[in-house]
Amino acid sequence: MSRTLFGRPLRGVAFDVGVSVLVVLFTLVTAAQPGAWTQPGGWPSALVGLGMAVALLFRRGHPSLVATVVAALALVQVVAGWGPLAYDVAVLVALYSVVKYADRLRDGMVAGGVAAVGVLLAASQTVSQAAWWATALYFGLITGGVWLAALNVRTRRLYVLSLEERAATLEREREAEARAAVVGERARIARELHDVVAHSMAVMIVQADGARLMFDRDPETARHAVKVVADTGRQALEEMRRLVDVLREPDPPEPTTGPGADTAGTEPERRRATVAELPALVGRFRDAGLLVGYRAGEVPATLPPGLDLTVYRVVQEALTNTLKHAGVGAHATVVLGVDDGLVVRVTDDGRGRPPARPAPSGGHGLVGMRERVGVYDGRLTAGPRTGGGWQVEVRLPLPSTPEAEVIAA
Secondary structure, three states: OOOEEOOEEHHHHHHHHHHHHHHHHHHHHHHOOOOOOOOOOHHHHHHHHHHHHHHHHHOOOOHHHHHHHHHHHHHHHHHHOOOOOHHHHHHHHHHHHHHHHOOOHHHHHHHHHHHHHHHHHHHHOOOOHHHHHHHHHHHHHHHHHHHHHHHHHHHHHHHHHHHHHHHHHHHHHHHHHHHHHHHHHHHHHHHHHHHHHHHHHHHHHHHHHHHHHHOOOOHHHHHHHHHHHHHHHHHHHHHHHHHHHHHHOOOOOOOOOOOOOOOOOOOOOOOOOOHHHHHHHHHHHHHHOOEEEEEEOOEEOOOOHHHHHHHHHHHHHHHHHHHHHHOEOOEEEEEEEEOOOEEEEEEEOOOOEOOOOOOOOOOOHHHHHHHHHHHOOOEEEEEEOOOOOEEEEEEEOOOOOOOOOEEOO
16 A cells, blocks of 8 residues: 555655755755855855755646746846756756646646756856857757656656546446446346236235135135135246346356357356247136137247247236236237237227226336337337227337248247
């Protein structure tokens, strides 16, 4: 774990202190020359060097301000005519800092221009006035090299920061996708729970009421109704256990890719209700007392698992509503076919025997069907029929396949 001091990394603070101490040593070396303290500007010159050293302590947090302070002190040095001194290395450090750490590169470009002017002024104060251009070239090469090195480091630094920001953005997106997947899975499980509970409880309530009424008059019918209640309860319990197993299931292992990779068992097998199970579903509703007819035209032999489950649940929900509202003895028809897409139509005449005590409605049946159908860009229409009863019709677009196999039932 990296240590910090005043919100800054301790290693960076130590480095800046070392740079400032180095500038102080250069100042002391300059001041220690024979007669330096007695010459004009000796004391003020040392104070300028110490001021530069103190300013460099803040070069990372305030690079532009530090460069301005150091440039002002260097200008005082030039105006006073003290000439280039050893502690003027602080000017190069400040130039490097402003190019590397400033928020805008424009500050570094301005600092480079000011440094170029300073190079010309410093060269003009050399001892040999005839060779000032050589001195200017020498100082210019050093200053330009420092500026270009700082620009290269700045570019790499910004590149690394952009990579870190991109990685952080991807991580946030992954977290958002994971949360969305969790929400979607919860919604799916909620729909499954509603379908299981609403269907099973409706059948069990109707059959239990029928058994209670027929217990004395027709014991055989009552015994059959009780058997339907027990069978429906067992089936509901099995489906509920399956959903609970999904919730308890640990994260699946990462799939192994590459030549020879064995992908078997990388994702657990989950049994889903399919269109092929519709006759069995219709049979259970017949046992519950509905007079259900089932007709299936030419439909694709294989459907995507989600679409397969959607068709099954729509039929299940529609027949459950028929049993709850139309009652035992109502005539219902389930039609499955293809007409510019997959068509599912469930109708009833609404003329069954009203239940002794109507089952409470969860209020989510049609909403759940619309959500399921909407996932596949389908259309659902539900409403009363002209001659009485109710009709539910669903149209789902079929997936495009090169060769569509069909089955007829």
